[in-house]
Amino acid sequence: MAEASRNTFNCKDVGKKALEKPVLFHIIHVSNISKSRLNQLDEWKEFDNPNNVAVDRLTKSRKIRTDNYIIREVNMEEDAPSATSNQTGFDTYKLLLRDSANNYCYGYEFKGPLPFLRTGSLGTPLGVPLGGRLVVKKGTLVQNGVLLLTRQGCDYLGVDSNDTELINQLNDGVVQKYIAMLEAELKAS
Incomplete structure (x- = not known):
């Protein structure tokens, strides 16, 4: 890892080539490019407030006030599904990465899922x-x-105590940040 932390990435190269040295990156942003922005927005809103899930998108998008909330039955014999139960092995993720010299680049899952995601x-x-x-x-x-x-081409090391400031900056209010970003992208399109 010491060698990887010293190396930087030049994303200006055009064409196809192989990375010449290992590079250490921080994950700055994660996007599921397999789902529409509207579906992602619904997923984030459901996580933020499970009682205000868009039952009827047409009604929700026109801001008509209704009391259509999803009523869920709780089965005490089974574990509750996690908020990430919508994730499938078929989703593809795009990562915004930053190296030690503050160079940014994108990384896409290629030839299969990355288990750490x-x-x-x-x-x-x-x-x-x-x-x-x-x-x-x-x-x-x-x-x-x-x-x-690819699974073989990268190693996820997790969070490091030396990066506490960056981690707090990126993760504080992450739900509201993602909701605001997706709403802005939908409004602009």
Whole structure:
């Protein structure tokens, strides 16, 4: 990891090549590119307030006041489904990554899922806390400045106590940040 933390990534290269050295990144943002922004927004809103789930999108989008809340039956014999139960093995994620020199780049899941994104340990639509460390190994494919991440090509190291300020900055109010971002993107489109 010491070598990876010293290396930086130049995302300006065009074409296809392999990463020449391992690079340590921080995960700044995670997006599920398999779901529409509207579905992602509904998922985040459900996490924020489970009693205010959009039962009828047409009614919700027109801001008509109704009392249509989802009523859930609790089965005490089974574990409650987690907030991430909507995640499937077919989802594809895009990561915004930052190296030690503050260079930003995107990384996409390639040739299968990255297990660390699907742990669901946070209980949010995010699989991992933002600010976590990711080592992208030598030999990882780079296509037009985008890292193509595979299970064998990267190691998730988790959060580090040295990154507390970054982790707090990224994760404080993360639900409201994602909701605001998705609403702005939907409004702009």
